[in-house]
Amino acid sequence: MELQTGSQARSPSTMTLSFPIIFLLSTNLGSEELQRLEEQIPTLTYDINEAEIVLGKVFRKERALFELRKHKLATEEVDPLERSAPASPNPKRAKLMTPAPASSDIDSDTASEGEIQRRLAGPSPAEPTVRVVKLAWFTDSVKTGVVLPTDDYLVYEGRKVPPTAPAKAPQPRPAEKVAEVMKRALADASSSPRSPQPRPSHGRRGETYASHPVRPLLRQTTSEHDMDTQLPPIPDYLHTPYSCQRPTPVHPPNEAFMAELDKIKTARTLTGDKIGVRAYSSAIATIAAYPYTIQTAQEVARLPGCGSKIARLFQEFKDTGQIREAREDETDPKLAVLKLFYGIWGVAETTARDFYNRGWRDLDDIVEYGWDSLTRVQQIGVKYYDEFQTKIPRAEVEAIANTILEHANRIRQGFQMVIVGGYRRGKLESGDVDVVLSHPDEAATHNFVERIVVSLERGRYITHTLSLSTANSERGQAPVSWKGDNRKAGTGFDTLDKALVVWQDPVWTTGEARNPNPHRRVDIIISPWKTAGCAVLGWTSGTTFQRDLRRYCKKELSLKFDSSGVRSRKDGSWVDLESGPDGKPAPDMLTAERRVFAGLGLQWRPPEERCTG
Incomplete structure (x- = not known):
């Protein structure tokens, strides 16, 4: 079917405003708000040393100083009286300098962009300064259509202190000169006449930082x-x-x-x-x-x-x-502990930091002092930590997947399977095994995840079932609604029926009394046939590939993509990309995946070319 394209261009207000170079603090920002602000700020930099403005949800000077220290930017506070009074020019250069007019006297038609930015940001001392300002300064500027003075939003202002260096080391380039160099580089890179707007035409987030000469x-x-x-x-x-x-x-x-x-x-x-x-x-x-x-x-x-x-x-x-x-980083003792905890199945980075803040420093501390506070998934992750760290060879991945498919077809003939994840991208070893199962008859996949798990448990392949989701079956195997229905909408991989299990081959030939085969992490995903291509695409590709695929669908096509299907962001309706021109479903899951690429206007990339990490 023909797609309704509706590329969401950047707001004209931010495209035309001449902001100083801005570094955005992630503190107290949710992931969606953070991404939205990154996309809105036309002069965003990822290097705080290049910033003239540090923007964030910061309201106290002490917090502002903490954030600057955390990002390793040394400063000396500017005296408030120094900001309120005109700076005294260096006598040796007095003849080369002219008095700066007040910001209210700036003629935007005749003043250079750098000049306007400097007036709005405040007096320019001999050394480059940085201002930590409240997030409201940026949002209010966008609302009013004018880059507002920072005085009413200022939390802290300091001179940048260069790192300790030999006496002959070159001094840091003033921020306003960096801004001018950046603009020239951007103009050269785009092979177009120099523009006062410090962003390339394709609107890449953070390109101000990316294109610094x-x-x-x-x-x-x-x-x-x-x-x-x-x-x-x-x-x-x-x-x-x-x-x-x-x-x-x-x-x-x-x-x-x-x-x-x-x-x-x-x-x-x-x-x-x-x-x-x-x-x-x-x-x-x-x-x-x-x-x-x-x-x-x-x-x-x-x-x-x-x-x-x-x-x-x-x-x-x-x-x-x-x-x-x-x-x-590799020798930092704190990071070493955080990495240890982060390697536990079921522990995210925030939980790893929480464990560290409780005073725990190894797995024994977790078992001794916090075992009862762990979720069941985390307890299993600790119990089999060393085994889960051991990589799985391709041959073993294939053996596990074939066993799953064999049991699926014992229950109902006609199931197809694709091994996804790192295995499909060509990795020689995998951290876990991910498989997507589907069947041309939609009735066959309804609540099938429960039946396949029971069959594998009876075969003694599954030792622990840690998570069993039937969310897709509960909503009638329909793609997740997009802000339209009252049905609860999930996101990402949680939108399909799936089982996260611990796997152990029950057969061994050695004379040991206990099973010596290692425990493995296995994810079994069940997809209805009409969206199996989206499931295979979503579960195959690298993390950054998946992230950018969702961004591409949102920005360029006004669509929402996840592993359960594609929906319109305009009316929430499902967009069928997998049926052929005659309306017939795809003959197999890999053909369905290719049709998703084509329907989204993307060139086909085999799994081995989606290794973005």
């Missing part, structure tokens, strides 16, 4: 300069903000560098730095899709989603074979 910040030898003039062209598909439109192989040419970045991303995850996780996820996904071995930091800097910070990290990696921050 790094040549003034990086050493470059003559040979590197010569090499820089002969860099391979950036593939067209890398200019899209959606990783679901790119081929991302399981073993990209820059895998070693990506592994270092992934260690930093994991540390950001464990410490609750949502913005940092998004920034590193985007950079890693871009580098994973880059088809050439990176030679210079300048080559990294030009890639969408990377920018100066990732370029500096590459230079460090190239020079030393490692990244200091990644090494420090």
Whole structure:
């Protein structure tokens, strides 16, 4: 069927306003609000050192100072009297300076954008400053259509203190100069006349940070300069903000560098730095899709989603074979404990931090002091911790999946199955086993998850059933409604019938009295045939691929995608992408998946090209 496209363009009010460079704090922001604000802020940076404004739900100076320290930005507070009185010019440069008019006297038609930004942000001292302002400043500015002065929203203002460095080390570039360099780089990158708007035309979130030039910040030898003039062209598909439109192989040419970045991303995850996780996820996904071995930091800097910070990290990696921050994270005793707890099945990063804050430092502490406070899933995760950490070879994944399919067809002939997850993306070993089962007869999949679990338990394959969801059957196997019905709407993978179980092969040939076979984590997902393609697509692809697929559907097509199907965001109706032109259902689950790609206007990407991590 023909899709109703309705790309949701960025609000014209934010596109035309000249905001200073903004760093957004994730503190006290929900994931949806955080993503919405990231998409609205046209001058967003992921590097707090480049920011003129630090924006967030912060109301006290003490909290503002804590956030700056947490992000390793050292400052000296600006005296309030210094803000209220005009700054005294340096006598040696008095002839080169002219008095700055009050912000109310600015002529927006004649003043430069940088000048307007500086007046609105406040007096510009000799050293670059940063202002921590309340979130209401940005939202009120958007509502009024004018970038408001920050004075009424100011929580804290401080001069940026450069890190300890040799006496001859270059001083930090003033923030307003950084802003101008950024704008020139963006104009060059888009091959268009310089524009006062510091965003590229495709509206990529955070591209202000992503496109910072790094040549003034990086050493470059003559040979590197010569090499820089002969860099391979950036593939067209890398200019899209959606990783679901790119081929991302399981073993990209820059895998070693990506592994270092992934260690930093994991540390950001464990410490609750949502913005940092998004920034590193985007950079890693871009580098994973880059088809050439990176030679210079300048080559990294030009890639969408990377920018100066990732370029500096590459230079460090190239020079030393490692990244200091990644090494420090690996040796940090607190992070080591958080990683241990995060590895427990059923424990998310917030729970890992809660365990740590209770004073627990290892699994024995959990068992001794907190066993009764754990959920059943977490108790099983602790009990079989070492076994669950052991990877599952492909042959064993296939054996487990074939057993599941065999039992399904014993109950009702005609079931089809696809092994999804990392196995389907080509990984040699998997952390768990994920399978999607479906049947052309919709009646066969109704409440089938309960029957398959009972059959496998009787065969002594399933030792523990930790979660059994029949949500899809309870709503008549209809795709989850989109804000239309009174039915409870779920999201993501929880919208299908599924069972999360612990698996152990009951057959062993050794003379041991107890079963020596390891316990494995297995997810059994049941999908009705009419949306099996969405289920296979959702459960196969890498995390960033899935995230960007949902963003693509929302922004470009006004649709909502999850593993239970596709719905219109306009009227909540189900959008059938899997039936053929004659209205007949797909002949198999893999054909249905291809039809979903085509129906969404996406080029087909085999599973081995969806390895975004």
